[in-house]
Amino acid sequence: MKFKMKNLTPAQYLVSGYFVIIMIGSILLMLPIATNDGQGLGIIDAVFTATSATCVTGLIVVNTKEAFTIFGSTVIMLLIQIGGLGIMSMSTLFAFVIGKKISLKERLIIQEDLNQYQISGMVRLVQYLLGFTFTIEGTAAAILFLRLSQDYSFWKAVYLSIFHSVSAFNNAGFDLFGNSLENFAGDITINFVIMALIILGGIGFGVMLEVYNRVKFKKTTLQTKIVVIITLIMLLVGFILMFGLEYNNTMRGLPLLDKILSAMFLSVTPRTAGFNTLPTGQLRQSSLFLIIVLMFIGASPGSTGGGIKTTTFGVMMVTLKNMVTGKEDMEVYNRRFEKQIIYKAFTITMLSAGLVVLVTTLLLIIEDFSFLDVLFETVSAFGTVGLSTGITGHLSDLSRVLITITMFAGRVGPLTLAVAIGEKQRKGTYHYPTEKVMVG
Amino acid sequence: MKFKMKNLTPAQYLVSGYFVIIMIGSILLMLPIATNDGQGLGIIDAVFTATSATCVTGLIVVNTKEAFTIFGSTVIMLLIQIGGLGIMSMSTLFAFVIGKKISLKERLIIQEDLNQYQISGMVRLVQYLLGFTFTIEGTAAAILFLRLSQDYSFWKAVYLSIFHSVSAFNNAGFDLFGNSLENFAGDITINFVIMALIILGGIGFGVMLEVYNRVKFKKTTLQTKIVVIITLIMLLVGFILMFGLEYNNTMRGLPLLDKILSAMFLSVTPRTAGFNTLPTGQLRQSSLFLIIVLMFIGASPGSTGGGIKTTTFGVMMVTLKNMVTGKEDMEVYNRRFEKQIIYKAFTITMLSAGLVVLVTTLLLIIEDFSFLDVLFETVSAFGTVGLSTGITGHLSDLSRVLITITMFAGRVGPLTLAVAIGEKQRKGTYHYPTEKVMVG
Numbered sequence: 001m002k003f004k005m006k007n008l009t010p011a012q013y014l015v016s017g018y019f020v021i022i023m024i025g026s027i028l029l030m031l032p033i034a035t036n037d038g039q040g041l042g043i044i045d046a047v048f049t050a051t052s053a054t055c056v057t058g059l060i061v062v063n064t065k066e067a068f069t070i071f072g073s074t075v076i077m078l079l080i081q082i083g084g085l086g087i088m089s090m091s092t093l094f095a096f097v098i099g100k101k102i103s104l105k106e107r108l109i110i111q112e113d114l115n116q117y118q119i120s121g122m123v124r125l126v127q128y129l130l131g132f133t134f135t136i137e138g139t140a141a142a143i144l145f146l147r148l149s150q151d152y153s154f155w156k157a158v159y160l161s162i163f164h165s166v167s168a169f170n171n172a173g174f175d176l177f178g179n180s181l182e183n184f185a186g187d188i189t190i191n192f193v194i195m196a197l198i199i200l201g202g203i204g205f206g207v208m209l210e211v212y213n214r215v216k217f218k219k220t221t222l223q224t225k226i227v228v229i230i231t232l233i234m235l236l237v238g239f240i241l242m243f244g245l246e247y248n249n250t251m252r253g254l255p256l257l258d259k260i261l262s263a264m265f266l267s268v269t270p271r272t273a274g275f276n277t278l279p280t281g282q283l284r285q286s287s288l289f290l291i292i293v294l295m296f297i298g299a300s301p302g303s304t305g306g307g308i309k310t311t312t313f314g315v316m317m318v319t320l321k322n323m324v325t326g327k328e329d330m331e332v333y334n335r336r337f338e339k340q341i342i343y344k345a346f347t348i349t350m351l352s353a354g355l356v357v358l359v360t361t362l363l364l365i366i367e368d369f370s371f372l373d374v375l376f377e378t379v380s381a382f383g384t385v386g387l388s389t390g391i392t393g394h395l396s397d398l399s400r401v402l403i404t405i406t407m408f409a410g411r412v413g414p415l416t417l418a419v420a421i422g423e424k425q426r427k428g429t430y431h432y433p434t435e436k437v438m439v440g
Numbered sequence: 441m442k443f444k445m446k447n448l449t450p451a452q453y454l455v456s457g458y459f460v461i462i463m464i465g466s467i468l469l470m471l472p473i474a475t476n477d478g479q480g481l482g483i484i485d486a487v488f489t490a491t492s493a494t495c496v497t498g499l500i501v502v503n504t505k506e507a508f509t510i511f512g513s514t515v516i517m518l519l520i521q522i523g524g525l526g527i528m529s530m531s532t533l534f535a536f537v538i539g540k541k542i543s544l545k546e547r548l549i550i551q552e553d554l555n556q557y558q559i560s561g562m563v564r565l566v567q568y569l570l571g572f573t574f575t576i577e578g579t580a581a582a583i584l585f586l587r588l589s590q591d592y593s594f595w596k597a598v599y600l601s602i603f604h605s606v607s608a609f610n611n612a613g614f615d616l617f618g619n620s621l622e623n624f625a626g627d628i629t630i631n632f633v634i635m636a637l638i639i640l641g642g643i644g645f646g647v648m649l650e651v652y653n654r655v656k657f658k659k660t661t662l663q664t665k666i667v668v669i670i671t672l673i674m675l676l677v678g679f680i681l682m683f684g685l686e687y688n689n690t691m692r693g694l695p696l697l698d699k700i701l702s703a704m705f706l707s708v709t710p711r712t713a714g715f716n717t718l719p720t721g722q723l724r725q726s727s728l729f730l731i732i733v734l735m736f737i738g739a740s741p742g743s744t745g746g747g748i749k750t751t752t753f754g755v756m757m758v759t760l761k762n763m764v765t766g767k768e769d770m771e772v773y774n775r776r777f778e779k780q781i782i783y784k785a786f787t788i789t790m791l792s793a794g795l796v797v798l799v800t801t802l803l804l805i806i807e808d809f810s811f812l813d814v815l816f817e818t819v820s821a822f823g824t825v826g827l828s829t830g831i832t833g834h835l836s837d838l839s840r841v842l843i844t845i846t847m848f849a850g851r852v853g854p855l856t857l858a859v860a861i862g863e864k865q866r867k868g869t870y871h872y873p874t875e876k877v878m879v880g
């Protein structure tokens with residue numbers, strides 16, 4: 001066993017870990033006690049739902065509120081929590097490894113040598129992670145309870161508060177209201193708590209840790225600067241455009257304050273929460289297209305969110321700016337990026353775009369839905385967002401399998417790539433001569 | 441005058457040259473003798489048509505056959521020829537400059553010093569270019585005449601042969617049949633002559649020159665290898681998918697040979713000719729999406745075609761492959777790319793994608809057409825392709841202006857960028873320290 005484990009690369013650990021959890025979750029959701037009809041889910045829908053929960057995507061083929069018993073929805077909540085913690089700890093770990101310039105393999109070997117210092121560092125990391133997560137989720141659940149206990153019985157309100165706090169912090173997007181948060185479009189408490197959870201969950205554990213440590217006067221890393229700036233830009237641009245585009249569409253008739261609240265929520269949810277307060281299927285085509293772009297970029301590394309990540313986008317934007325202004329070094333904030341990081345950012349983006357194009361094409365061949373609906377669904381699955389114009393439940397079995405694979409690939413893909421590329425990178429023994437090629 | 445000219449960068453020369461030609465063309469198309477109704481075109485449609493012709497795009501807001509007199513269509517043909525030759529000579533020139541590692545500015549200065557060798561090199565280049573162009577166009581026109589003289593009177597057939605030969609070789613996509621080549625879906629002569637013109641025109645003058653010179657035993661450049669390989673892959677993938685997707689759709693009822701011919705044409709025309717033998721608006725969504733991807737990639741540098749270019753795509757694919765397989769150098773065919781070429785390829789692609797996203801969003805806000813139609817139209821305009829699902833003639837004035845700008849940007853943009861980036865590139869006086877950022 002130990003021998004076998006040693007042969008796995010960290011990327012393979014990650015993929016197999018997720019795979020095992022999804023399999024266990026699927027089996028649990030197929031049990032008769034999981035669903036209200038007493039029959040359990042069919043295998044395709046069970047795997048779909050377990051993948052959607054574990055990958056914190058939030059796309060659903062059965063209505064979570066109506067289909068599942070308390071047992072079923074608790075399984076989903078646990079899958080969300082495990083999936084969210086898993087991705088946060090794994091990617092934070094990798095980020096630390098990258099920061100310290102030693103490979104994970106070296107670190108694992110060091111561990112096996114029982115180097116207490118390293119292990120205690122990891123243990124502390126996990127302690128921090130669990131501490132942050134449960135503190136934030138607990139606080140949010142308490143506030144949600146104050147609001148929800150007005151509408152629901154005590155225990156019902158407790159359960160709903162915990163479920164939605166976990167779902168929101170992990171950017172999972174699962175809900176037990178039956179229509180996401182559409183009943184709460186103008187509810188300030190619900191909106192702000194959920195938005196805060198989404199942003200905290202999506203900003204990345206590394207950044208949270210750094211902000212926390214900053215109180216102890218440490219310097220801000222480039223990573224944190226980029227995450228914060230790009231996230232703010234996405235929120236601001238999203239808010240302004242959504243407000244303008246939906247003012248006379250889905251927001252027609254709402255009071256001004258509710259319009260502002262709804263536009264804020266619309267700009268936050270593609271980071272990649274998946275809750276909605278307005279009916280997604282009725283948004284304008286231009287709004288949906290904008291959301292597609294935001295979902296593709298997604299959240300930040302070390303977070304529960306998906307997408308190509310804000311830092312990937314940031315590195316590309318810095319490269320663009322420096323190329324257009326004619327700099328040779330790719331500089332930002334008095335630091336420069338090594339070419340391997342830039343290559344990596346573009347590689348992740350191109351492969352992600354390739355996956356989206358492939359899946360979209362396949363779905364277009366299989367299904368009769370409009371191009372926009374299909375592209376939206378695919379990017380939502382890839383970015384583990386979980387928003388949908390409403391076609392998920394009407395997909396054929398083959399399409400459900402495709403979307404399941406896309407959710408899985410979107411969850412483990414970019415991170416695995418990022419790690420796998422780092423692992424394998426090796427110096428060539430010799431360099432070929434360069435030859436120029438005209439591009440553009 | 442001379443003083444002013446000196447202050448223009450080569451990129452600015454290119455842009456102002458195109459601008460002046462478009463303005464002259466617009467004025468000519470506004471003359472009463474240009475249109476059959478004796479009123480000339482309105483200013484917006486005149487600028488649209490002149491831009492479409494000069495940028496060899498081929499999108500039309502008025503039916504070329506019905507609207508224009510012989511004078512009008514001859515103006516269009518001349519704009520196509522000037523625009524096509526301009527882009528071929530400029531980009532070939534830039535490619536040579538890049539190949540010889542001296543800047544165009546240096547070369548222009550050398551010229552001003554009356555260095556006969558340099559000038560004679562340029563004169564020879566232009567001679568070659570004109571020779572190739574008129575030889576190919578003349579030969580093709582002669583073959584087209586043999587076929588068209590069966591259906592049309594002598595002089596009509598002569599004019600039609602020349603017009604379509606010029607339009608096809610320059611990848612312009614303008615036609616005088618009223619419905620592109622839909623009447624000739626199964627016509628072997630027309631199909632093969634037009635496809636040959638499109639491919640030759642789209643493969644780039646540099647490659648043609650090299651193949652021509654190869655007879656004299658020179659080595660094949662990396663540029664040529666990439667162009668040929670990527671072009672072949674795009675043709676093959678396009679053919680197979682189009683054949684499969686449209687077999688039971690737009691090709692239903694056609695004999696097998698015509699189906700094969702139609703699929704071949706569909707795979708060739710996005711490189712960026714813009715002719716169609718099947719009604720574009722009736723293609724499946726999946727086919728249209730595939731065509732969008734092919735149009736975005738486009739043709740090769742030094743050709744009359746648009747898009748981000750096959751070499752740009754090739755450089756990115758090589759980078760992807762090397763990153764995923766863990767190479768440090770970006771190698772292909774025993775050569776490696778310098779990081780600046782890779783940055784340039786990704787920069788051009790990202791800025792192009794950014795332009796497409798921006799224009800698509802604006803059009804979606806203005807118009808009520810479906811997302812797929814609008815995206816198709818935008819990429820077609822950007823890639824100077826000229827295919828349309830049929831919405832061009834129904835666009836509002838504001839949208840026509842937007843598409844005009846997009847055609848212009850798509851024509852001069854990537855090349856200008858490629859040159860401008862090369863021009864301005866300078867070594868920094870000092871390097872900032874690197875800092876790692878986690879992407880993906």
Ligand SMILES: [K+]
Binds near residue numbers: 172272
């Ligand atoms: K989600």
Ligand SMILES: [K+]
Binds near residue numbers: 611
């Ligand atoms: K064209």
